[in-house]
Amino acid sequence: MPEIKQVQITFDCAEPERVARFWCEVLGYEVPPPPKGFDSWADFWATEPPERRGASFACQDPTGAGPRLYFQRVPEGKVVKNRVHLDVRTATGLVGEERLAVLQAECDRLVALGASLFQVLLADEENESCFVMQDVEGNEFCLD
Incomplete structure (x- = not known):
């Protein structure tokens, strides 16, 4: 049997720290401590050349169960739909109106954090x- 590998999910973005802190709030993740010898990330970034300051950021599951998320600054903006995306499992096992109510409550919380609702896909014969x-x-x- 092959060895199971850990994964890190990497996001290309314009503002790594902003996006990382958003995902910390969404998932209950935390920002890892700054590198050894630094009291804060700001102290660390101050030692980097200007073009590297804030070029990346990360967040992690405090329990160690979920994958680390890594955010890296890229010069180009997003222009097409993601080929890979996260499903935030909010209403697992729920159906019908109960599921929609839980999804809506989480949607409202995330919109307050800066997310936007793109589309509501209602249940059909195959999917909730x-x-x-x-x-x-x-x-x-x-939100699933």
Whole structure:
């Protein structure tokens, strides 16, 4: 049996710290401590050349169960739909009106954090309802 590998999910973005802190709030993740010898990330970034300051940021599951999320600054903006996206499992096991109410409550919380609702996909013969949303830089994700 092959060895199971850990994964890190990487986001290209314009403002890595802003996007990372958004996802910390969405997922209950935390920002890792700054590198050894620094009291804060601001102290660390102050030692970097200007073009590298704030060029990346990360967040992690405090329990260690979920993947690390890494955010890297890129010069180009997002122009097409994501080929990979996160599903935020908010209403697992719920159906019908109860599911929609839980999804809507989480949607409202995330909109207050800077997300936007893109599309509501209502249940059909094969799938339960889900909300397609965008993070603070327009990356799509689903509330499921």
